[in-house]
Amino acid sequence: MMDRRTLLATGAAALLPRFAIAQADQRPSITIAVQRISNSNTLETLREQSNVGSRTWNSYGETLIETDWLGDLSPMPGLATEWRRIDDRTVELKLRQGVRFHDGTPMTAEDVAFSFGPERMGWAAAGAQPRGLFVATPGEAGRTPPPEVPAVARRTYPGFERIEIVDAQTVRYVNRTPDPTIEGRITRNTGMILSRAAFAGASSWLDHSRRPIGTGPYRVVEFRPDQSLTLEAFDDYWGGRPPVRRIRFMEVPEVSSRINALLSGEADFACDMPPDQIATIARSPRHEVVGDAIMNHRLTVFDTTHPVLANPLIRRAITHAIDRAAIVAALWDGRAPIPRGLQFEHYGPMFHADWEAPRFDIAETRRLLREANYRGEPIPYRLLNNYYANQTATAQILIEGWRAAGLNIRIEMRENFTQIFDRTTQRGIRDWSNSASYGDPVSSLVAGFGPEGQAWQVGEWRNAEFGTLSGVLESSMDMAERRAAFRRMLQIAEREDPVYTVLHQSVNLMAKRRDIAWRAGKSFFMDFRARNWGG
Amino acid sequence: MLRFFGFRLLRAAITIVMVVTFAFVVLRLSGDPALLIMSVDAPPEAVAAFRTAWGLDEPLWVQYFKYFSAIFEGDLGRSMRDGRPALTLVLERVPATLALTIPALLIKLCIGIPAGITAALHRNSLLDRLVMALAVAGFTIPSFVLGLLLVLLFAVQLGWLPSGGQESWRHAILPVITLGVGGAAVLARFTRSAMLEVLGQPYIRTASAKGVPWRAVVWGHALPNAAIPTVTIVGFMVGSLIAGAVVVESVFSWPGVGRLLVVAVANRDLAVVQCILLLVAATMVTSNLVVDLLYGALDPRLRSGLASAPKGAAA
Numbered sequence: 001m002m003d004r005r006t007l008l009a010t011g012a013a014a015l016l017p018r019f020a021i022a023q024a025d026q027r028p029s030i031t032i033a034v035q036r037i038s039n040s041n042t043l044e045t046l047r048e049q050s051n052v053g054s055r056t057w058n059s060y061g062e063t064l065i066e067t068d069w070l071g072d073l074s075p076m077p078g079l080a081t082e083w084r085r086i087d088d089r090t091v092e093l094k095l096r097q098g099v100r101f102h103d104g105t106p107m108t109a110e111d112v113a114f115s116f117g118p119e120r121m122g123w124a125a126a127g128a129q130p131r132g133l134f135v136a137t138p139g140e141a142g143r144t145p146p147p148e149v150p151a152v153a154r155r156t157y158p159g160f161e162r163i164e165i166v167d168a169q170t171v172r173y174v175n176r177t178p179d180p181t182i183e184g185r186i187t188r189n190t191g192m193i194l195s196r197a198a199f200a201g202a203s204s205w206l207d208h209s210r211r212p213i214g215t216g217p218y219r220v221v222e223f224r225p226d227q228s229l230t231l232e233a234f235d236d237y238w239g240g241r242p243p244v245r246r247i248r249f250m251e252v253p254e255v256s257s258r259i260n261a262l263l264s265g266e267a268d269f270a271c272d273m274p275p276d277q278i279a280t281i282a283r284s285p286r287h288e289v290v291g292d293a294i295m296n297h298r299l300t301v302f303d304t305t306h307p308v309l310a311n312p313l314i315r316r317a318i319t320h321a322i323d324r325a326a327i328v329a330a331l332w333d334g335r336a337p338i339p340r341g342l343q344f345e346h347y348g349p350m351f352h353a354d355w356e357a358p359r360f361d362i363a364e365t366r367r368l369l370r371e372a373n374y375r376g377e378p379i380p381y382r383l384l385n386n387y388y389a390n391q392t393a394t395a396q397i398l399i400e401g402w403r404a405a406g407l408n409i410r411i412e413m414r415e416n417f418t419q420i421f422d423r424t425t426q427r428g429i430r431d432w433s434n435s436a437s438y439g440d441p442v443s444s445l446v447a448g449f450g451p452e453g454q455a456w457q458v459g460e461w462r463n464a465e466f467g468t469l470s471g472v473l474e475s476s477m478d479m480a481e482r483r484a485a486f487r488r489m490l491q492i493a494e495r496e497d498p499v500y501t502v503l504h505q506s507v508n509l510m511a512k513r514r515d516i517a518w519r520a521g522k523s524f525f526m527d528f529r530a531r532n533w534g535g
Numbered sequence: 536m537l538r539f540f541g542f543r544l545l546r547a548a549i550t551i552v553m554v555v556t557f558a559f560v561v562l563r564l565s566g567d568p569a570l571l572i573m574s575v576d577a578p579p580e581a582v583a584a585f586r587t588a589w590g591l592d593e594p595l596w597v598q599y600f601k602y603f604s605a606i607f608e609g610d611l612g613r614s615m616r617d618g619r620p621a622l623t624l625v626l627e628r629v630p631a632t633l634a635l636t637i638p639a640l641l642i643k644l645c646i647g648i649p650a651g652i653t654a655a656l657h658r659n660s661l662l663d664r665l666v667m668a669l670a671v672a673g674f675t676i677p678s679f680v681l682g683l684l685l686v687l688l689f690a691v692q693l694g695w696l697p698s699g700g701q702e703s704w705r706h707a708i709l710p711v712i713t714l715g716v717g718g719a720a721v722l723a724r725f726t727r728s729a730m731l732e733v734l735g736q737p738y739i740r741t742a743s744a745k746g747v748p749w750r751a752v753v754w755g756h757a758l759p760n761a762a763i764p765t766v767t768i769v770g771f772m773v774g775s776l777i778a779g780a781v782v783v784e785s786v787f788s789w790p791g792v793g794r795l796l797v798v799a800v801a802n803r804d805l806a807v808v809q810c811i812l813l814l815v816a817a818t819m820v821t822s823n824l825v826v827d828l829l830y831g832a833l834d835p836r837l838r839s840g841l842a843s844a845p846k847g848a849a850a
Contacts, residue, residue, distance in 0.1 A: 039802070040572060041616045147588050151581030206618045225617060226798055227701075227790045252699055252788045253797070256683055260698040261788075264690040416803075418567035457579045 651726025673720025
């Protein structure tokens with residue numbers, strides 16, 4: 001029997017640590033001005049597929065295998081401490097122990113199975129979804145994900161069969177077919193591990209998607225769509241106490257307003273900075289522009305159904321009349337690297353270091369145009385007004401280069417991608433960007449230009465050999481065979497039958513307080529873990 | 536009078552239907568919400584699933600018929616981004632917008648009308664020229680430029696006021712001033728012109744010649760007659776209370792109807808855009824109706840015109 005004094009002492013002892021933590025919590029709170037927080041107004045990565053969404057998700061959610069965004073983009077332990085191949089179709093993962101969700105419950109193998117299971121991914125719901133999304137009535141129907149969720153899941157995990165629970169600490173990701181990229185696919189943000197119990201307790205899918213209960217260093221406190229997202233330090237985070245007490249993402253659509261918010265001290269970071277604002281920020285002694293090249297390349301894409309562009313010689317001619325160095329110097333302050341074709345160094349052994357983007361050679365362009373018997377027929381270039389940073393200015397430089405080489409390419413301004421893809425009039429050239437979310441060409445070249453890729457699907461380009469090689473890249477476990485297939489695919493898509501040409505690697509710039517020791521990663525994601533705070 | 540009122544109501548209803556129909560067609564022909572909301576890199580299957588779920592794969596006339604049928608049942612549709620009823624989303628933002636536009640309207644009235652009257656009563660004086668110079672500057676400077684200038688001065692340089700957001704009443708000061716200055720300038724110019732025209736009328740001279748004090752001439756004869764064009768402008772300003780701050784809300788990151796409209800248009804969030812336009816059209820039409828009725832109250836000569844409407848429409 002506990003006496004009164006013991007009871008009081010026990011109570012005081014229980015309260016003391018939390019009181020002490022609260023008293024000692026000198027951690028800063030920060031405000032980040034962003035153009036947009038989420039395109040879909042949800043925080044569920046299976047629906048929020050945009051670049052802006054990728055800025056925040058890794059603060060509240062984590063995957064089994066993470067990507068080293070601050071380093072070389074290689075895979076690194078996340079909620080799984082180690083993993084190994086069982087066979088061509090199976091990867092076994094050891095779960096990290098002591099991981100807790102934001103509601104205080106421990107992460108289990110069942111939560112992993114749920115996160116890849118039909119309830120969240122909507123596998124079973126595919127094709128059976130009634131008209132009308134976001135059924136808001138509480139209950140089972142209310143938690144059915146919208147129909148694009150299973151579509152995104154199928155695309156991200158095309159051969160997924162099941163998560164097999166081996167024991168409390170071990171799970172297996174099992175594919176239906178051999179797949180050399182399973183580990184890479186597990187790093188995708190769609191595979192963040194969420195609490196099964198929290199999902200079951202949510203009143204609707206929409207409510208859950210706006211307050212996901214994950215394992216990240218910060219938990220979602222408040223999400224006001226189109227306005228703000230407030231995250232708070234999750235002190236039970238397995239990786240240690242987060243260094244920032246509260247992070248507030250504030251939606252400020254205008255660039256000038258974001259800069260003003262930074263300069264006036266209301267914001268500590270201002271994201272989505274166009275390069276022409278670097279000088280403005282540099283004038284402030286208290287602020288600086290940071291940013292790095294990210295795993296995304298800007299491309300120019302050709303529609304080979306255009307009567308002139310049907311001739312690969314014309315497309316090759318276009319690729320040689322692009323002064324990539326001038327674009328980077330004039331518009332990107334020299335910060336954007338010129339990539340070696342549509343590939344990234346984090347491909348590791350798949351990276352072809354001796355491959356080059358087409359050289360800038362006006363004489364070669366003219367020679368190819370003569371060989372193609374080009375007579376100055378007009379080629380349309382459909383353009384959005386700065387959907388991509390510096391898009392319009394880049395297009396103007398491109399046009400001048402092409403004109404100097406004898407190409408008659410004409411800009412046609414469009415308002416959105418529907419109009420870019422519209423086939424009622426002849427399409428010609430358009431802009432695009434292509435990301436490699438994990439270190440394998442399947443994540444970019446196959447995803448973008450293979451038989452399931454956008455260019456193929458919208459009818460811009462098809463190449464039978466390329467299609468066959470896509471299959472090799474996706475399923476062969478022979479590294480030498482895959483490397484040779486990738487090389488051949490680059491040869492086809494960038495030289496023999498060009499469907500695109502790379503312009504430069506994308507750069508993500510943001511402005512911040514100079515006194516905050518923080519590094520931008522090689523993605524849009526902003527890392528506020530202890531490893532990236534305070535130097 | 537009843538006939539006049541009925542005619543105006545019918546015309547208002549037709550106007551609203553035309554606005555909604557125009558928005559319906561243009562929005563659907565100029566962009567695909569599936570691509571805009573899900574991003575261009577979304578898998579084609581996901582885009583197709585989205586279109587099917589929202590009925591965007593159906594013929595336009597079927598979508599139009601369903602939309603209007605639903606309106607008559609009080610259903611203005613759901614947001615494709617948000618999943619919630621469009622009307623709820625819009626009504627949630629209305630107080631924030633009114634928190635800017637109503638104080639701004641008061642500023643317009645309190646500064647614009649007295650300034651216009653003063654300028655007219657001191658025609659060609661230094662005061663008149665000063666007021667008109669300020670008025671010209673006020674309505675020629677675009678609101679986004681004025682807003683940014685105010686932010687640079689009061690937020691960045693002096694640090695007196697916040698640059699954006701909606702956390703406190705202090706956050707409303709700069710956007711209200713930005714909205715108010717332009718409108719006050721417009722009102723000042725219109726009021727001055729109307730007053731000058733009235734002051735030149737024979738009945739003003741007659742009243743002065745009969746020995747009526749000048750103050751009484753102005754208050755009793757000039758102002759009521761000069762009020763008609765001013766009321767027209769004020770009616771327009773009242774009509775734009777709900778969605779009249781689109782640019783200012785964007786500059787100051789103020790989460791009102793204007794910003795919701797910008798985001799909804801950019802994403803082709805069809806139900807939300809249509810709901811906002813419906814509300815704007817209804818507000819504007821109602822405001823115009825009230826203005827029409829006010830004409831009669833201000834000018835007895837127009838009452839007979841109202842009675843013989845529709846051919847004697849007062850406007």
